[in-house]
Amino acid sequence: MPVKDVGLVDQGVVNPVEPFLRSDRMPHIWCPGCGIGTTVNCFARALIESKIDLQSLALVSGIGCTGRVAGYVKLDSFHTTHGRAIPFATGLKLANPKLNVVVYSGDGDLSAIGGNHLIHAARRNIDLKVICVNNLIYAMTGGQTAPTTPGHATTSTNPYGTFEPAFNLPHLVEAAGAVYVARWTTFHVRQLARSIGEAFQKKGFSFIEVISPCPTLYQRRNKMGDGLDTMKYYKEQSKTRHGAPTSEVGLTLKGEIIVGKFVDRDRPDYQTMMRAQYVEALGERFVEAPEMVCS
């Protein structure tokens, strides 16, 4: 049966994600079966649902496969230097506090090269929405062991298996002080979209980890099949446990994946604390910062 190419507009309707994409840059570089595109879908759906003004939204990415998101979305976006997505985003947020700043990057960029920035942004509780696409490996550079690679996994730098203990990212950012911590896989599309929408309602450091397949490097080397097999594995092996203690949600090579919303709490954010401190210390001498006007 022949398949008709319907183009981008079919029967007068267009893909709901299309307004958020730079269509001229498609097709993207992500491999067949990679989950990053799925997370972009969920992000676009969350933007539609939460009715956020796109003029007041900025997306910041670092380097890596997920870092490419900044180049593919039709939003104000920065593709920053390696690991420095959070510092750039912090600067954006401090200069223009009304901006909704989203950091969209991978596990290597956020937790390894930019690991220091991640924990300190969480400690300061800067009002950022961090979406961390975790494919458990350094994918763009050829499948080296990352801080998130679970034990016994085979990578290009550990051909006899990884022996280093891995980071448990939800536990790390919770301990550092994040106000919203959730984890989903690329199989949980509706839950992920809802979670991103919830993070937009929170004031403070929100962290959403998305477990995503890397069929070319991680799954292939570990004999875990292709992207579709990994999605089936996520479907079978993931257990939703909202509010689970984050110390118990570490990942293993082929074991259970605990997903859900782990932390949802309130703490004063960086700018609230800064203002309160200055008001207390300066009293009447305190002058409100002028509102930033972009012309």
Place this chain on the structure above:
Amino acid sequence: MAKGNVHIVVERCKACGFCVEFCPTKVLALSSVFNSKGYHPPHVVNPEKCSGCDLCGMYCPDFAIYGTRVVPVRGEK
């Protein structure tokens, strides 16, 4: 009467099979034809079963498929 329609952008597809596997009503199957990159895009095999839930659109990592609901014409059951 189908409640929804599936729209496929054949040239963007990389044949990962997510839409075929996770369609709740099994509307889709991978076809035998090739697109210009050499992948087999999906095609609709059960059009009347489509509910227009757009789950295929949420799963598709290549933004190549989406579902829409059919707005019922007034008076029609």
